[in-house]
Amino acid sequence: xxxxxxxxxxxxxxxxxxxxxxxxxxxxxxxxxxxxxxxxxxxxxxxxxxxxxxxxxxxxxxxxxxxxxxxxxxxxxxxxxxxxxxxxxxxxxxxxxxxxxxxxxxxxxxxxxxxxxxxxxxxxxxxxxxxxxxxxxxxxxxxxxxxxxxxxxxxxxxxxxxxxxxxxxxxxxxxxxxxxxxxxxxxxxxxxxxxxxxxxxxxxxxxxxxxxxxxxxxxxxxxxxxxxxxxxxxxxxxxxxxxxxxxxxxxxxxxxxxxxxxxxxxxxxxxxxxxxxxxxxxxxxxxxxxxxxxxxxxxxxxxxxxxxxxxxxxxxxxxx
Numbered sequence: 001x002x003x004x005x006x007x008x009x010x011x012x013x014x015x016x017x018x019x020x021x022x023x024x025x026x027x028x029x030x031x032x033x034x035x036x037x038x039x040x041x042x043x044x045x046x047x048x049x050x051x052x053x054x055x056x057x058x059x060x061x062x063x064x065x066x067x068x069x070x071x072x073x074x075x076x077x078x079x080x081x082x083x084x085x086x087x088x089x090x091x092x093x094x095x096x097x098x099x100x101x102x103x104x105x106x107x108x109x110x111x112x113x114x115x116x117x118x119x120x121x122x123x124x125x126x127x128x129x130x131x132x133x134x135x136x137x138x139x140x141x142x143x144x145x146x147x148x149x150x151x152x153x154x155x156x157x158x159x160x161x162x163x164x165x166x167x168x169x170x171x172x173x174x175x176x177x178x179x180x181x182x183x184x185x186x187x188x189x190x191x192x193x194x195x196x197x198x199x200x201x202x203x204x205x206x207x208x209x210x211x212x213x214x215x216x217x218x219x220x221x222x223x224x225x226x227x228x229x230x231x232x233x234x235x236x237x238x239x240x241x242x243x244x245x246x247x248x249x250x251x252x253x254x255x256x257x258x259x260x261x262x263x264x265x266x267x268x269x270x271x272x273x274x275x276x277x278x279x280x281x282x283x284x285x286x287x288x289x290x291x292x293x294x295x296x297x298x299x300x301x302x303x304x305x306x307x308x309x310x311x312x313x314x315x316x317x318x319x320x
Contacts, residue, residue: 020162238291243268
């Protein structure tokens with residue numbers, strides 16, 4: 001992966017540059033991101049900024065009329081489920097970075113108000129960006145990290161997932177960058193077990209209707225509204241159907257409540273080696289891959305792992 005941006009250039013033949021911006025407070029954020037955007041405007045490069053609504057307003061004020069040349073999107077909408085962020089960047093690069101035209105982005109998916117499971121998937125997202133755009137030409141993505149509000153361990157992880165880091169006004173290669181291999185291996189990490197251990201329900205094709213009924217009852221008990229219940233039912237059905245088709249025709253369902261959400265987990269004996277599963281938009285004629293994509297569009301969070309014991313998919317649906 002080329003990191004031409006370390007030298008302050010981003011020529012048309014440069015590859016994907018993934019940069020972590022370590023900032024402290026409002027002024028540092030605006031100074032660094034404002035300069036980054038203006039450099040792109042001067043070079044005729046399209047820019048997409050995906051941050052909180054509050055920071056969008058701040059940047060618009062900082063940029064003045066230049067803000068009209070920038071595309072903005074609210075991270076709380078684009079990235080409420082972190083798995084939806086990569087396809088948003090892919091759409092932007094495809095639509096605006098035509099014919100190898102350089103493009104810039106600013107994305108801040110990680111904030112102090114992320115729940116623990118969301119943070120894990122945000123960190124996976126940051127690492128998986130390096131895989132998703134490994135062959136992309138001329139895309140420079142800056143990811144801000146607020147060192148005032150984030151745990152130091154989160155900042156340290158940012159140095160492992162970004163080849164380039166900017167701190168105190170200086171841009172350099174990250175000595176801690178873990179590489180593409182680590183990004184690919186993260187899909188094999190185990191998820192923490194819920195406490196207490198939930199009931200396990202074995203299912204096969206003949207019991208798929210009973211599975212949907214059980215999920216519906218648990219969703220009602222958890223206080224999910226009718227629309228969100230329909231969404232989690234559809235997602236659970238899609239994931240369970242994947243188990244029937246690709247993992248020996250059977251699986252295990254577990255459902256439990258957490259303080260903020262209902263969680264449905266489907267386990268089976270299958271395995272896969274697709275780190276970006278469910279995070280890339282299916283293309284016409286593609287065989288498979290639709291179920292996990294649909295689950296990510298319907299649920300607030302989806303965690304997908306392939307471990308020695310088999311595959312695990314957790315669907316998180318927040319209460320209304």
